[in-house]
Amino acid sequence: SMPGLDQCFNLYDFESVAKRVMKKTAWAYYSSGADDEITLRENHSAYHKIWFRPRILVDVEKVDMSTTMLGSKCEIPFYVTATALGKLGNPEGEVLLTRAAARHGVIQMIPTLASCSFDEIVDAKKGDQVQWLQLYVNKDREVTKKIVQHAEKRGCKGLFITVDAPQLGRREKDMRTKFDDVGSNVQKTDADAVDRSQGAARAISSFIDPSLSWKDIPYFKSITKMPIVLKGVQRVEDVLKAIEHDIPAVVLSNHGGRQLDTAPSAIEILAEVMPELRRRNLQDRIEIYVDGGIRRASDIIKALCLGAKGVGVGRPFLYAMSAYGEPGVVRAMQLLKDEFEMGMRLIGVRSVAELGPEFVDARGLGMH
Numbered sequence: 001s002m003p004g005l006d007q008c009f010n011l012y013d014f015e016s017v018a019k020r021v022m023k024k025t026a027w028a029y030y031s032s033g034a035d036d037e038i039t040l041r042e043n044h045s046a047y048h049k050i051w052f053r054p055r056i057l058v059d060v061e062k063v064d065m066s067t068t069m070l071g072s073k074c075e076i077p078f079y080v081t082a083t084a085l086g087k088l089g090n091p092e093g094e095v096l097l098t099r100a101a102a103r104h105g106v107i108q109m110i111p112t113l114a115s116c117s118f119d120e121i122v123d124a125k126k127g128d129q130v131q132w133l134q135l136y137v138n139k140d141r142e143v144t145k146k147i148v149q150h151a152e153k154r155g156c157k158g159l160f161i162t163v164d165a166p167q168l169g170r171r172e173k174d175m176r177t178k179f180d181d182v183g184s185n186v187q188k189t190d191a192d193a194v195d196r197s198q199g200a201a202r203a204i205s206s207f208i209d210p211s212l213s214w215k216d217i218p219y220f221k222s223i224t225k226m227p228i229v230l231k232g233v234q235r236v237e238d239v240l241k242a243i244e245h246d247i248p249a250v251v252l253s254n255h256g257g258r259q260l261d262t263a264p265s266a267i268e269i270l271a272e273v274m275p276e277l278r279r280r281n282l283q284d285r286i287e288i289y290v291d292g293g294i295r296r297a298s299d300i301i302k303a304l305c306l307g308a309k310g311v312g313v314g315r316p317f318l319y320a321m322s323a324y325g326e327p328g329v330v331r332a333m334q335l336l337k338d339e340f341e342m343g344m345r346l347i348g349v350r351s352v353a354e355l356g357p358e359f360v361d362a363r364g365l366g367m368h
């Protein structure tokens with residue numbers, strides 16, 4: 001029989017339950033990575049190359065996990081990143097993530113390709129709960145403009161433009177399971193027109209504009225006041241270019257290993273980016289986020305030590321939602337909070353602002 005929620009002690013436990021209870025097509029879509037899934041595996045294992053250098057005899061009776069991301073307060077430095085097709089895992093879809101995030105003071109990034117409508121997800125928020133919009137840019141800019149301006153009107157605090165997916169990667173596990181229920185409300189006409197024999201990812205992504213380039217950035221600035229963030233940056237040169245374009249934040253990400261296989265892990269890129277920014281005295285010009293493979297709060301702490309402002313978590317919350325619904329996501333977030341608080345104590349810091357490179361030995365990361 002299936003273990004109860006109280007038998008889930010870490011994020012992996014949700015994954016193994018989800019694998020058992022989910023429909024095969026849904027599991028294939030959520031869990032798959034591109035090609036040989038080398039990047040997918042590396043995303044988490046890269047964190048194992050970093051060791052802590054804890055500090056002793058610091059009064060850690062009280063620790064404060066809170067921080068800000070893009071100027072918005074949050075209780076802990078992770079956010080729910082955008083993942084498409086929430087209803088594949090649970091018939092209620094993304095609103096469950098919204099409600100769980102509200103319980104924990106966690107920010108949620110709403111995907112363009114959510115199963116619930118955008119308005120349903122915004123309507124599900126409580127009080128001044130913070131949400132961002134993830135944007136896949138449509139070939140038809142008028143469609144995109146409408147989506148962006150509507151999101152701003154509905155209170156979204158950030159526009160995350162996904163830049164690592166001019167074409168969707170080949171996720172063969174997903175492609176092998178024939179996909180028939182798109183379940184997405186957004187831009188459905190596009191989805192309806194395409195061949196569904198190639199898996200979920202390909203069925204829903206044909207509207208994405210592969211001609212998107214740096215030249216389009218001024219356009220996005222002209223249609224919204226939301227801070228524009230590039231999601232899927234993978235090299236230091238592009239972080240510098242983002243700064244030249246007055247972009248206030250980037251997400252170092254390889255899309256959860258679902259796009260370019262053998263792309264490096266975000267933590268590896270971060271370890272290259274931050275020294276370069278410091279060398280040029282640009283470290284305060286841009287907030288750096290990372291995602292991919294975050295499964296323990298120790299992963300979050302390591303990313304913050306190396307200079308990230310916060311991290312995105314994807315699959316673990318999808319698995320928790322698929323296995324146990326909203327209470328599963330609430331517990332998954334609580335487990336991360338408990339781990340985070342303990343981690344701070346054992347490292348000897350009282351606030352996230354204290355986390356810095358002196359608390360880690362990252363010499364095991366490849367590029368340095």
Ligand code: FNR
Nearest residue numbers: 030081082083084162255256291292293313314315
């Ligand atoms: C994603 N991701 C994603 N990113 C994006 O910009 N738009 C999207 O629609 C999706 N959809 C999506 C679906 C599923 C099932 C997954 C697993 C991922 C990528 C996501 O935002 C993030 O980069 C990764 O999920 C982070 O890796 P982890 O936490 O899943 O390991």
